[in-house]
Amino acid sequence: MSQSYDITLKIAYLYESPAAASRTLLRMLPRNLPEQQLLYGVVTTNPAPDYRLDDIDFFGNPTTEVSHERRLSEIEFLFRGRVLRHGDAGGLDLSCALDSLPRELAQIHSIGPASPHHFLGASPRLPAEPEIAAFARDCARPGMSALAAADALSLALHDAFDFDPEATEVTTTPIEAFRARRGVCQDISHVMITGLRALGIPAGYVSGFLRTIPPKGQERLAGADAMHAWVRAWCGGETGWVEFDPTNAIRAGTDHVTVAIGRDYSDVAPAKGSLRSEGSHDTTHQVDVVPV
Incomplete structure (x- = not known):
């Protein structure tokens, strides 16, 4: 579609x-x-x-x-x-096990723009945060695939956060938003990226647009009146990059239009x-x- x-x-x-x-x-x-x-x-x-x-x-x-x-x-x-x-054709989860991801990363020798190596460590606006790392580890069960772990963290953050445009500013740090459990798509995406990297999953920030008018019978998505933000995660060599919208607890799809991709907001403002x-x-x- x-x-x-x-x-x-x-x-x-x-x-x-x-x-x-x-x-x-x-x-x-x-x-x-x-x-x-x-x-x-x-x-x-x-x-x-x-x-x-x-x-x-x-x-x-x-x-x-x-x-x-x-x-x-x-x-x-x-x-x-x-x-x-x-649209995304979807399909089976072919991602590697979460504990196998370091071995798959070691097989990637490219350092081109799409290389997962650029999206694994700290970035200008996303330092390592032990509290967010602990939250992410609680979402990942033993034997879980990389894709399933990313899905679980996305859903957990959606449940934990209240969407509140008045709670944060563009300069709010991920740990401030995480402790308040309130914020907008930028905050929730930054927290998810920080958590994924703590799990060893390369993750990046996507800025773009979200469909303003929902399909008939569906609720309007949060964040549709401004530029939106979501997350991309590298889930192994077979699966590659998958995009998640934790603000709305969905995978990115035909409602999402990408403008820029980077390590965090500083790369895509x-x-x-x-x-x-x-x-x-x-x-x-x-x-x-x-x-x-």
């Missing part, structure tokens, strides 16, 4: 004092992957930049670097496009940069994902 979506993402900044100059790195363009294709789409800015460079980062994510060398009271970054998303200014600023994010 496949599904096309018309997608709009708008990120706007309003500055209390006009910014004298700014430089921003954007990751807003959806990826082309075996399970999805960008049919058409473009990232624009208002006002138009003085400098622009479209590129690809190490992990294969499309990037747009822009700079404005003038005073700005506000700026808007916009993506509009259409994406075709294919939709907009980050620097500017010369003073005072505060307001930020708004608007997402619209409409099935075609």
